[in-house]
Amino acid sequence: TDTKNIRNFSIIAHIDHGKSTLADRILELTGVVSAREQKAQYLDKMDLERERGITIKAQTVRIPYTAKDGGQYVLNLIDTPGHVDFSYEVSRSLAACEGALLVVDASQGVEAQTLANVYLALDNDLEVLPVLNKIDLPSAEPERVSKEIEEVIGLDCTDPALVSAKSGLGVADLIERIVTMLPPPKGDAAAPLRALIFDSWYDTYLGVVVLFRVLDGSLKKGDRIRIYSSGREFEVMKLGVFSPESVEVAQFGPGEVGFLCANMKELSDAPVGDTVTKADRPTDTPFPGFKKVKPMVFSGLYPVEPNEYEMLKVALEKLQLNDAAFTFEPETSKALGFGFRCGFLGLLHIEIIQERLEREFQARLITTAPSVIYKVDTTDGRHLQIDNPSLLPDPSTIAALYEPYARVEIHVPNDFVGNVLGLCEEKRGIQKDMKYLTASRVVITYEMPFAEIMYDFFDKLKSSTKGYASLDYEIIDYRQSDLVRLDILINTEAVDAFSVIVHRQSAYPFGRSLAEKLKKSIPRQMFEVIIQAAIGNKIIAKERVAPFRKDVIAKCYGGDITRKRKLLEKQKEGKRRMRRMGNVEIPQEAFLAVLKAG
Ligand code: GTP
Numbered sequence: 001t002d003t004k005n006i007r008n009f010s011i012i013a014h015i016d017h018g019k020s021t022l023a024d025r026i027l028e029l030t031g032v033v034s035a036r037e038q039k040a041q042y043l044d045k046m047d048l049e050r051e052r053g054i055t056i057k058a059q060t061v062r063i064p065y066t067a068k069d070g071g072q073y074v075l076n077l078i079d080t081p082g083h084v085d086f087s088y089e090v091s092r093s094l095a096a097c098e099g100a101l102l103v104v105d106a107s108q109g110v111e112a113q114t115l116a117n118v119y120l121a122l123d124n125d126l127e128v129l130p131v132l133n134k135i136d137l138p139s140a141e142p143e144r145v146s147k148e149i150e151e152v153i154g155l156d157c158t159d160p161a162l163v164s165a166k167s168g169l170g171v172a173d174l175i176e177r178i179v180t181m182l183p184p185p186k187g188d189a190a191a192p193l194r195a196l197i198f199d200s201w202y203d204t205y206l207g208v209v210v211l212f213r214v215l216d217g218s219l220k221k222g223d224r225i226r227i228y229s230s231g232r233e234f235e236v237m238k239l240g241v242f243s244p245e246s247v248e249v250a251q252f253g254p255g256e257v258g259f260l261c262a263n264m265k266e267l268s269d270a271p272v273g274d275t276v277t278k279a280d281r282p283t284d285t286p287f288p289g290f291k292k293v294k295p296m297v298f299s300g301l302y303p304v305e306p307n308e309y310e311m312l313k314v315a316l317e318k319l320q321l322n323d324a325a326f327t328f329e330p331e332t333s334k335a336l337g338f339g340f341r342c343g344f345l346g347l348l349h350i351e352i353i354q355e356r357l358e359r360e361f362q363a364r365l366i367t368t369a370p371s372v373i374y375k376v377d378t379t380d381g382r383h384l385q386i387d388n389p390s391l392l393p394d395p396s397t398i399a400a401l402y403e404p405y406a407r408v409e410i411h412v413p414n415d416f417v418g419n420v421l422g423l424c425e426e427k428r429g430i431q432k433d434m435k436y437l438t439a440s441r442v443v444i445t446y447e448m449p450f451a452e453i454m455y456d457f458f459d460k461l462k463s464s465t466k467g468y469a470s471l472d473y474e475i476i477d478y479r480q481s482d483l484v485r486l487d488i489l490i491n492t493e494a495v496d497a498f499s500v501i502v503h504r505q506s507a508y509p510f511g512r513s514l515a516e517k518l519k520k521s522i523p524r525q526m527f528e529v530i531i532q533a534a535i536g537n538k539i540i541a542k543e544r545v546a547p548f549r550k551d552v553i554a555k556c557y558g559g560d561i562t563r564k565r566k567l568l569e570k571q572k573e574g575k576r577r578m579r580r581m582g583n584v585e586i587p588q589e590a591f592l593a594v595l596k597a598g
Helices: 019-029 047-052 084-094 112-123 142-153 171-181 306-321 347-361 414-426 450-463 504-521 550-556 561-575
Strands: 006-013 060-066 072-078 099-105 127-133 194-203 207-216 224-227 233-235 238-242 246-248 257-261 275-278 297-303 327-333 337-344 365-367 374-378 383-386 398-413 430-436 441-449 470-480 483-490 500-503 529-535 538-545 578-581 584-587
Touching: 006 019, 006 084, 006 112, 006 171, 019 060, 019 072, 019 099, 019 127, 019 171, 060 238, 060 257, 072 171, 084 112, 084 194, 099 112, 099 142, 099 171, 112 127, 112 142, 112 398, 112 470, 127 142, 127 171, 297 306, 297 327, 297 347, 306 327, 306 337, 306 347, 337 347, 347 365, 398 414, 398 450, 414 430, 414 441, 414 450, 441 450, 450 470, 483 504, 500 504, 504 529, 504 538
Parallel strands: 006 072, 006 099, 099 127
Antiparallel strands: 060 072, 194 207, 194 275, 207 257, 224 233, 224 275, 238 246, 238 257, 297 337, 297 365, 327 337, 374 383, 374 398, 398 441, 398 470, 430 441, 483 500, 483 529, 529 538, 578 584
């Protein structure tokens, strides 16, 4: 296809503003997916994503389109995830585009991730088209929101596309605008091949599938390609596009987007951000690449049954094939035995991996409370990085302790400013800025420890603003903090999986609250269970779970057969996510009690 007839674009939006719905409607109106076969949102491939309503794996679709001027166009819709945890995937998808549709819910307005995503688009020099969605809602205020887009983002919004992605109203007009208002790609067909790898995944049958965007040159089946960074060479076995099913394509030229398979065995054979060139005529100007994503949050994953360790290992290996941002290595816990220390991008990422392990691999897991990475200077001059609180060295050997800080941007209606400031102060935040976007909407900027955001900050923010606040954050640096390790003892035995690092000032209330939460989540047993919170040798809180009374147990073994069966079933259900420590049964939720203790 001639570059002037190609449009490569993404849709960016704050979560729930209607990105997936709009993508579906575009596919439907262009005939790529018929309304009937579109049982569910097509772009969200995995069940899991559909249920959660978020898009995890970037997915690209080629859309053939005949415009009003009669021209035959190829539109490549490059999907991006909307959640903060996945902003790295957004930025790499945007690098393959010339334009972006900025979808803003006309009944809401500009939110934290609207801005974050627009900045990513502008960083990539994209043309941004404002689209006001949900204009079918009686509460839609397109004029107010247009003004907000102009004032806050500085984007010309005198003539925004007005659509209802749900009903389809205005969407045909929007597709026409994609052709007339977004620029075509540029590129030199005669130059050596330069293609950007913007996504890749592992397919059981095909091996590694690479999504690429040709910048210059051309590529066809049978070509011998070279991965720029590694110098490794492969032969192109399969070349095609998704439309939405995969279709083979003979050749690709500048500006085109497609996938290739080349007998690659591992994702590291084709790293995202790398440049594909040709072995016989390599380029000397590769794409500059992306920042590598590093896991920010670490958590222990343990099999419920110790003999399922090998199975879990195999499952983790398989999962990692398709998720380069997820890391794992073996670890041992005194309390939980053999398991794995896993690295994630954020809490949502943990939940997704955990659900996939349970659903796709039938793994039964205990997940320990997430932790950030702490840096430690020891008194004998060593520098350590700690991703597991129980490994924090003895306080007498610590010269300095550092924790990651994040810059947090919160968008909120002005009625709730007081609540948000209160919450941020409580979480050790340092206020950096506060400005009015409009007469009634405020952006508040804080710097605060990432650990505080990671816990229940988001839930508390939502509940203290009736759900109106939105949040974006980015890790900025490490700062020295006065932190201590809080340990939990169950019947006087320290349980390493429960250890947590907290600020010294809040250690006492935190310890008390954690002990209380544990008391609520540990069920009664045949004997008394004593829960203690300690800092070093000092016990700072104590709770007690009373044993069953004898007669209650006696009754269970009595004649009532349905009751007995119910009880057995309940026990079986509970066993799935229960771990025995010593002789105490501890359910999964107890391991995450710390998330609610702050
Ligand atoms: P993610 O893909 O999960 O990041 O979110 P999203 O921005 O794609 O949101 P999604 O398309 O899932 O839409 C969010 C909700 O808004 C859904 O319940 C949609 O049905 C609804 N919605 C989307 N577009 C419209 C619209 O034009 N009008 C109305 N009334 N509702 C809409």
